[in-house]
Amino acid sequence: MVTVLDDDALTRLLVDANPARTPEGAELDAAAMRMRERIVRAEHLPERSAPRRTTRVAWASVLTATAAAGVVVFGLVAPAGQAVAVTPQPLTFTEAGSTQQVLEHATALLADGSGPADPQRSVESAIWALSVDVDEQQMAVVPQFSTLTWNEDLSGRLVAVEGESYWPGDTGDESAEAVPGDTVLFELEMAPGEFNTPVVAPPGDSFEDVRAMLTAYGMPAEPDASQLVDSVVTALDQWTLTDAQHAVLLEMLDAEDGVSVLGESTDRLGRDVYALSVPASGDGTDETVLVSSESGRIVGVESEQASADGIIPEGAVIMYNLWI
Secondary structure, three states: OOOOEOHHHHHHHHHHOOHHHOOOOOOOOHHHHHHHHOOOOHHHOOOOOOOOOEEEOOOOOOOHHHHHOOOOOOOEEOHHHOOEEOOOOOOOOEOOOOHHHHHHHHHHHHHOOOOOOOOEOEEEEEEEEOEEEOOOOEOOEOOEEEEEEEOOOOOEEEEEEEEOOEOOOOOOOOOOOOOEEEEEEEEEEEOOOOEOOOOOOOOOOOHHHHHHHHHHOOOOOOOOHHHHHHHHHHHHOOOEOOHHHHHHHHHHHHOOOOOEEEEEEEOOOOOEEEEEEEOOOOOOEEEEEEEEOOOOOEEEEEEEEOOOOOOOOOOOEEEEEEEO
């Protein structure tokens, strides 16, 4: 388990992000707790009682604590007393060849790539997470853009900017859905020691080094594909990795059962990508791993509802995390 912020830094982040927007009495469902626990330990979030009719899915980034606590509430509607999730349209796909062909092409691109020579302690990402509240009626999809930089002494800076809201389907097929706006949600300065991570030194490029990094981020000794993706997301939320390290990540995905290519698509930042399907494990979400068809790097992960739960329909996009 990875703790990104210590208690003092997390408290300041929640205060700066205006916790008054948190629905009183809201509780997390199993999927939300899974997303939250990718980054923060459960004891960092208070227990709640008297739950409202709310379901929430938090994103797998350094902002997980904020979203899981309900500080930032995204698009939701409740017409006629029924909750209907306002979610991004699912990606559409065109033929891209076999899974093996896609992964071989991506690996070849990485071999000739121009990624960083060494892992960087900085990450830029665009994120969106679903929150459905029957009692509060709001309609929008609102992405967020975050920039994280941190240092060997565990100091750092986190800035989050609200993206432009949109209604699903309003953007054209060739248009980027996630577009930065002008509103800075918060800026967090972390003093030395406030950014907590099990991987302080830059990880190496070998298979063993990358596996050790993912293990430090919570990957079990014999992971299924979904558990592997969980750890990859956590790593990419803290590090901009080298092309050689991305090649190892693709090799590990290729070795997992159930991973298959969905096709070629355009992600929500307007980039051309290959999409790999990772089936649900025990949490009820299917994952789609997005691999740049220009660089071969993993540039995003989307989560979809594997089966209807009475509020969120099967196949609904409940989270995306894109690395820039």
